[in-house]
Amino acid sequence: MTPAAVQQRGKVLWPVAAWFWALQFAVLNPLLAVLLVALYNATPTEVGWILGLYNVGGFVASLVIPSLADRAGDYLRPLVCCALGGLALVVVLALTTSLPVVVLALVILGGPPGVGSTLLFAQLRHEGAPPARVIRTRAIVSFAWVIGPPLATLVTGAAGTPAALALLAGIGVVNVITALLLLRPRGDAPADAATRPRLPAQLRGWNRWGVVGAFTLLQATNIATVTIATLFVSHTLGAPIIWAGLTLGAAALLEIPALLLIGRLQEHRSVRLLLVGGWASGIAYYGLAAIVRDPWQLLALQPLNAWFFATVAGLGLTVFQEVFPSPGLASGLFTNTRRAGAVLAGLLIAVLGTFPSPYRAVYVAASIVVFIVLAGAAAVITRHRSAAR
Structure with a gap:
């Protein structure tokens, strides 16, 4: 052919x-x-x-x-x-x-x-x-x-x-x-x-496992906030549950054009720049969601949420494919960041369950986690640039 x-x-x-x-x-x-x-x-x-x-x-x-x-x-x-x-x-x-x-x-x-x-x-x-x-x-x-x-x-x-x-x-x-x-x-x-290096060689190195850990944490923030979204809307905001459905549906629908746009931007912009922009959107979304008072405000924030998760789900996969030379290993590990993130999300929700406003606390914690990932990535990049001089 x-x-x-x-x-x-x-x-x-x-x-x-x-x-x-x-x-x-x-x-x-x-x-x-x-x-x-x-x-x-x-x-x-x-x-x-x-x-x-x-x-x-x-x-x-x-x-x-x-x-x-x-x-x-x-x-x-x-x-x-x-x-x-x-x-x-x-x-x-x-x-x-x-x-x-x-x-x-x-x-x-x-x-x-x-x-x-x-x-x-x-x-x-x-x-x-x-x-x-x-x-x-x-x-x-x-x-x-x-x-x-x-x-x-x-x-x-x-x-x-x-x-x-x-x-x-x-x-x-x-x-x-x-x-x-x-x-x-x-x-x-x-x-x-x-x-390609052999499998053990591909699994060595703190930088590689740092990438796995970072995306596992990012996945955990998404899973945790999606899991408590209905309870946040009904218990904390005191709104009908339908608002939770509208919010989650809007985020899912907006993720598709966000992925398509990121695919186009990736051809002309640095992956690092796109990741920083996406993670900054995540920090903003989680931080603002923690202080909303009405469900329409949470709905209005969903473009930030969609852009954040599109960078995690779309660019994250391509990052893994660059970091791990074997295609199957790269895709398999990235898939399992979602599974591991689900475990961490459950632990996060359980730990914050004793707080006076537990569902707001989940959003605050998610914002902090994304900020830590962004700061950690910036520190690693700065260290590598200093070592290269």
């Missing part, structure tokens, strides 16, 4: 693949607890344990599968296997009535489908895609996460759990097809695998 033909096919195939891989996860996540209760009569305690095991399986898969793909220098064959695993999971959910079988399926088959987007980003890096294209693809993923949860609840509410399983099966079939199409003969990727 000629390079021109490969490029033309990719213009359609890559966005479709990115959309449906993200949509699969965005539909399954809000439905999983409902399916466990409706189809298998799981108790609340059982649901908690099952979701915990499912997330552990996803965590392991997001590290192991991309690392194995790095060693093989092939990200598309594992993508096909992940697609088949996702389809097999839906089949098991549809056919079995045994809760232990479902748990086993979720642990073994549920993890790989969550790695699909990670492998797609790894393949983009492997093919030498510019950061702007990676960020644009990330915008597609964000859009899928905007559509997925309401689509899942709408279908389930209108036609029941069988329709939800049918929706997941349809998405799974599309993922298998797109993975197979991507696997077809394509243009040569840059032969950089032989020049």
Whole structure:
């Protein structure tokens, strides 16, 4: 296939693949607890344990599968296997009535489908895609996460759990097809695998782990404030819960154009400058959100929130791909900053729960955390410049 033909096919195939891989996860996540209760009569305690095991399986898969793909220098064959695993999971959910079988399926088959987007980003890096294209693809993923949860609840509410399983099966079939199409003969990727350091060498160095730690903290601030948003609106501001939905929805929708704009700016501006601007937006958003008195004020601040998280989610991925030479390792580690951030967010909310105004305290703490990350990054850059003189 000629390079021109490969490029033309990719213009359609890559966005479709990115959309449906993200949509699969965005539909399954809000439905999983409902399916466990409706189809298998799981108790609340059982649901908690099952979701915990499912997330552990996803965590392991997001590290192991991309690392194995790095060693093989092939990200598309594992993508096909992940697609088949996702389809097999839906089949098991549809056919079995045994809760232990479902748990086993979720642990073994549920993890790989969550790695699909990670492998797609790894393949983009492997093919030498510019950061702007990676960020644009990330915008597609964000859009899928905007559509997925309401689509899942709408279908389930209108036609029941069988329709939800049918929706997941349809998405799974599309993922298998797109993975197979991507696997077809394509243009040569840059032969950089032989020049990459071995895995232990890539994991050494305080600077690398400083990047991982910084983005984990940034993810934690986003997760913590999203988690308490409804309680902040209803308990602290004394407003109807619908304002929380409007606020979260506005942030999610604004994130998409923010990512697209960052993708364009990245081609002409320094990544460091864009990161500083994004993190400054985060400090401003969290600080101002902590002092709002009315829900419309919180809603008006969402452009700052969207710009901040777009720099974390979009530029953050490209930063990891620069810091860690192996594409699978880079994408896998970045994905897990979100998982680790969720743990830290829970701890942060728990610690601040004893404060007189705990939900305002979460926003204040988030602003301080982002400021510390920004100050730490500035200190590291200054030290490196001084050492280079």
